[in-house]
Amino acid sequence: MQTASDVDLTTRATTVLRRLVGRDDADFRDGQLEAVLAIVERRQRVLVVQRTGWGKSAVYFVSTVLRREEGSGPTVIVSPLLALMRDQIAAAQRAGIRAVTMNSANAQEWGEVSAALARDEVDVLLVSPERLNNPRFRDEQLPDLARRCGLLVVDEAHCVSDWGHDFRPDYRRIRDLLQTLPAGTPVLATTATANARVVTDVVEQLGVGGHDVLTLRGGLARDSLRLGVMRQTSPEQRLAWLLAHLDELPGSGIIYALTVSGAEDVAAALRDAGHEVRAYTGRTDPADREQLEAMLRDNRVKALVATSALGMGFDKPDLGFVLHLGAPSSPVAYYQQVGRAGRATERADVLLLPGPEDKEVWAYFASASMPRQEQADAVLRALAESNRALSTAALETIVDIRRTRLELLLKVLDVDGAVQRVSGGWTSTGQPWTYDAERYERVAQARVREQELMVAYERTDGCRMAFLQESLDDDSAAACGRCDGCAGPWFPTEVPDTAVTTARGRLERAGVELEPRAQWPTGMDRLGVPVKGRIPAEESMQPGYAVARLTDLGWGQRLRELLRSPDAPVDPALLRACVPILRDWGWQERPVAVAAVPSRTRPQLVESFGQGLAQMGRLEWLGPLQLVDGGPVGEAGGNSAFRLANVWERLGLDVQQHRAVSGLTGPVLLVDDLASSRWTLTVAAQVLRRAGAPGVLPFVLALEA
Known part of the structure; x- marks a missing residue:
């Protein structure tokens, strides 16, 4: 039952909401007003778990205005992505809310922001979780902000929990921040992607200090989304489907890939075929990201081919489709990404095209995320x-x-x-x-179960939306009536032969640039390696090539299988794939000889690769370099400093090789099976250059990344 003060507050809150959205007939959705009243009237700690597009930002912006009218300090929003910050600031400013941010991209503006905060001219401050531990921000800004804060908002709160699909250790600092807040400071945590385990963990952290937490959870069904899965597709079939049917999809959208190289390669293939798309990955410059987001928002591109770097925070209400080339590692992560689509449209198409390489990618990222x-x-x-x-x-x-x-x-x-x-x-x-081995083991097991659920989602004959809801422990799950499980395939399943031919030709195209190392790692003297600064030009290798990255959709898959197989001579088909790379290399001076990095694990493969190239190009075969004192030490996979130290002064030339290299009139083609850190190639090139080689051109079968 509402009290008189609740009625008055409801009237004020509705007025603010209508100003925020720019419509005189706007009203709160189920749960929004309840959250606002809990924050403003009762100063509670609240966790809101609601579907993407429900309007979580409206709750904290309306609450901010009401709290500021009462004389409270600014709202502090902990937000995970710059894209999200940009959208939130724009939305706030449209409603007359003074919002600013402190993040890694605007450090030069921190002084102005600090001055505005001191003058109480800021209504909303958005910070990243990483900023909470920046020494300057932590010491100069955070204590005063915690003291004056009128509302603390934890956006994308599932990141707090290491049970979640997108756990970020920096979010754990929020628990410490909560303990510094004065009594009566309300807290709002919001997410659209939290199952019961994650909700329990987040509530426990929000309630630190004995606070009760009000959890408001709504149904997660998205009525606008039409879900589907194309099963058992090869890389060329997936790319061919895109080439043939991308323009048939409604409006503009996002095509997700699991790796940076996958996103870049697919974007290049689609652009070559005349589709207006761009790549968007973790390697994309921040300024370029903002421009690409604007292009998609304004429908100036058909799609962005993106990694998960374009996820939480990107807001385009009329996004028409989301496609996945390769599946995320859990239904929860998948729900979060497809939630970008159909926020303000009657229909949006969501299609998953899983690949046989998905499990390998999941395993790699899972191993990298656990201490x-x-x-x-x-x-x-x-x-x-x-x-x-x-x-x-x-x-x-x-x-x-x-x-x-x-x-x-x-x-x-x-x-x-x-x-x-x-x-x-x-x-x-x-x-x-x-070391909490028991907890980390439980987390690891939970992630394996999530991967198994993702495979089950791909294979289910039932309702896909209901499957996703059940995976997020949504009790309101029911058949949607629209997905391919409910209504049959809504997407074309045929791919024209011409598209398959184009895709096959694209994927069979070999050749990826290999950039040489330019700088020695810092502090190498600690490891007994007397180098620092830039690598001298007279000892360095030149730019080179690899046949493919291991993460590539085409040759990458074949090379992964090759490097897993027992050692054997190189396949003639692989040598033939090298011909166009060598033909189009563009070197200033043609190589005159071939040398190989010595290999303990795949000597037949590496030596036959080098010999085959020498025969094709009529080049002198110098053989593999010599291993000195047993050769490189240590395990593969370490950091740059140790990788260099492990190979330093452990490669050499015998007398005959030294004599041959000193008499060369052109560069050496230096071959290997796999390049990861590139330090083995760098040291091998140094050995050859010091022996008199006019230049060294690295050429490897595969790049690790």
Whole structure:
């Protein structure tokens, strides 16, 4: 039963909502007003789990205006993506709400934002979770913001939970922030993608300090979405379907790929065929991302071919379709991505084209996201033994962990209180830390179950929307009547032979540029390697090529199978694929000889590859370089510093090779099976250059990324 104050607040809230959306007849959807009253009237902590497009942002913007009218401080929104921040700021400004952001892309504006906050001229401040631990922001801004904050909003709150599909360690810092808020500061957490396990975890964290949490959960069905799956398709069939049918899809949309190279390759193939598309990945420059988002929003492109970098936060209410070339690793993640479509349209088409390589991609990302005890122990030991802060680059010369994994591990240790980020790097707090093996094992098992659910979604003959709802523990799941499980395939299943031929030709096209290393890793003296700065031009290799990346849709799949197989001589078909690469190389000077990186695991493959190229090009075959003192040491997969140290001074030439190289009049083609860090190629090239080779052109079968 509403009180008199509730009625008054409802009237004020409705007025604000109508101003926000620009319509005099606008009214709250089920659950929105309840959330606003809980925040503004009762100062509660609230978790809202509602479908994409329900209007979660309306709740916190309306609440912000009402709280500001009462004299409270600014709303602080912790938001995960710059795209989301841009859209939220634009929406707020349209409603007369003064919204600003502090993020990595606008550090030069921090002074102006700080001054505006001090003058109380900011209604909404959006920050990324990473910003909460930036030393400057943490020390200069956060204490005052926590004291004056009128409302704290945790957007995309499923990121708080490591049970979730998109866990981010930085979100764990929000738990610490919650404990610094004055009594009576309301908190709103919002998400569209949380199953029961994630909801329980988020509620536990929101309730730290003994606070009750009100959970408002609605049905997650999306009436506008028409779901479908094309089963058992090869890479060429998937690409051919796109080439033939992309223009038949409604409006403009998003084509998701699992890897950066996959997105870039598909975008290039579609553009070559005359389709107006662009690639959007984690490698896309931030300024270019903003431009690409605007092009899609304004329907100036048919689609963006994107990785998950384009996900949470991108808002185009009339997005007409979402396609996936390869499946995300869980139905929850899939629901989040397809939720981009059909927010303000009667119909939007959602089609999944899974691939046989999906499970390998899932396994790779799953292994990279979980901390390992021996690596955590090594980092803690290094920091404890140092008398000063260590940068990430400095740590790389002490612990053999790849940069991305090391950065993730440091975040985990930071939010657990074992290390602290300070100016100049990282230090140990001296606090004891225990590896929670049991929890990580449970999380790993949960993710395996999610992968199994995704496969089940692909294979189900039942309603696909109901399957997704059930995967998110939505009790209101019911048959949608629109998907291919309910109504049969709504999408064309035939692919013209011409499209298949075009796709096959595109996927059989080999050749990926291989950029040489330009700089030695920093701090190599710690590992006994006397190098620093730029690699001297007279000792470096030139730009080269690989047949394909392992993640490529065409040759990548064949190369993955080849490198998993027992060692054997190179397939003649693979040698033939190299002919156009060599023909179109564009080198300034044609190679006159071929040498190989020595291989312990695949000597037949590498040597036959080099010999075959030498015979085709009538080049001198120098053979594999020599292994010195047993050759490279250590395991594959470490960071740059250790990869270089492991191969340093462990490759050489015998007397005959040295004599042959010193007499060459042109470059050497240097071959190998797989390039990952490129340090083995770099050291091998240095050996050849020091022996007198006029140049070194690297040519490998596969690039790891």
